Amino acid sequence: xxxxxxxxxxxxxxxxxxxxxxxxxxxxxxxxxxxxxxxxxxxxxxxxxxxxxxxxxxxxxxxxxxxxxxxxxxxxxxxxxxxxxxxxxxxxxxxxxxxxxxxxxxxxxxxxxxxxxxxxxxxxxxxxxxxxxxxxxxxxxxxxxxxxxxxxxxxxxxxxxxxxxxxxxxxxxxxxxxxxxxxxxxxxxxxxxxxxxxxxxxxxxxxxxxxxxxxxxxxxxxxxxxxxxxxxxxxxxxxxxxxxxxxxxxxxxxxxxxxxxxxxxxxxxxxxxxxxxxxxxxxxxxxxxxxxxxxxxxxxxxxxxxxxxxxxxxxxx
Numbered sequence: 001x002x003x004x005x006x007x008x009x010x011x012x013x014x015x016x017x018x019x020x021x022x023x024x025x026x027x028x029x030x031x032x033x034x035x036x037x038x039x040x041x042x043x044x045x046x047x048x049x050x051x052x053x054x055x056x057x058x059x060x061x062x063x064x065x066x067x068x069x070x071x072x073x074x075x076x077x078x079x080x081x082x083x084x085x086x087x088x089x090x091x092x093x094x095x096x097x098x099x100x101x102x103x104x105x106x107x108x109x110x111x112x113x114x115x116x117x118x119x120x121x122x123x124x125x126x127x128x129x130x131x132x133x134x135x136x137x138x139x140x141x142x143x144x145x146x147x148x149x150x151x152x153x154x155x156x157x158x159x160x161x162x163x164x165x166x167x168x169x170x171x172x173x174x175x176x177x178x179x180x181x182x183x184x185x186x187x188x189x190x191x192x193x194x195x196x197x198x199x200x201x202x203x204x205x206x207x208x209x210x211x212x213x214x215x216x217x218x219x220x221x222x223x224x225x226x227x228x229x230x231x232x233x234x235x236x237x238x239x240x241x242x243x244x245x246x247x248x249x250x251x252x253x254x255x256x257x258x259x260x261x262x263x264x265x266x267x268x269x270x271x272x273x274x275x276x277x278x279x280x281x282x283x284x285x286x287x288x289x290x291x292x293x294x295x296x297x298x299x300x301x302x303x304x305x306x307x308x309x310x311x312x313x314x315x316x317x
Contacts (some may be wrong), residue, residue: 011052
């Protein structure tokens with residue numbers, strides 16, 4: 001998808017919100033007013049190294065039908081780069097307090113990669129907040145051996161062995177934040193090389209130039225190598241009694257695609273859609289298809305909820 005309009009003008013109304021003393025960035029698009037029952041609000045949560053801009057092909061389309069928000073999770077995008085103790089639970093807290101501040105009605109969470117893991121954990125921790133979740137290529141960090149491609153395992157093992165050295169991590173950061181490296185990394189995440197545009201490289205690489213980004217990188221890496229960084233998908237997923245959608249690019253080289261079928265078997269409420277010619281970020285690589293899948297799924301859930309409410313009223317009468 002190409003357009004001459006800068007991505008910053010295609011992601012709604014960006015605002016800053018101070019959370020726990022830290023500046024964070026979010027955006028929103030208000031759904032058009034209609035005479036029908038209001039559709040549930042949507043929140044979009046990006047993956048590792050990404051930001052609001054990664055949803056530039058999705059926000060406007062979803063915003064035609066739902067009020068939609070997107071959040072730069074702490075440490076990413078235009079949000080503050082801080083040397084915090086990063087974990088999935090920290091970002092869940094950020095999402096929950098944002099919801100308490102701005103939304104205050106059950107919403108649907110949509111996430112990619114680590115963002116989808118935040119969605120899952122948020123639904124378990126705060127069921128009153130979450131009406132349903134749509135996950136795009138869901139990682140389970142407790143399954144590192146299965147998740148990590150064989151070619152990458154020696155690199156991961158080597159980096160872990162030096163993680164205690166801030167000096168080395170800082171040097172690694174200055175290498176990996178360079179646009180040529182970012183472009184090469186994105187090429188592993190995407191099935192279609194044409195999708196790795198200059199705009200995408202800008203979205204992924206510019207935040208790494210922010211003040212404090214090197215310390216944030218170090219803190220993030222240390223957090224992700226901790227056993228307490230995130231919950232186990234196979235533990236949480238069977239416990240959720242809400243509508244669940246899982247989309248997965250069949251050409252994902254970051255997380256093994258066979259995990260999609262394993263996860264789908266854990267919960268009868270989960271609808272699985274596997275996408276051909278898509279890698280780790282189908283919402284950006286094949287946005288038209290992903291947008292339609294999400295909107296169709298949301299429409300079905302809204303219809304089923306209305307039908308259930310009507311049946312309850314009839315029974316009460």
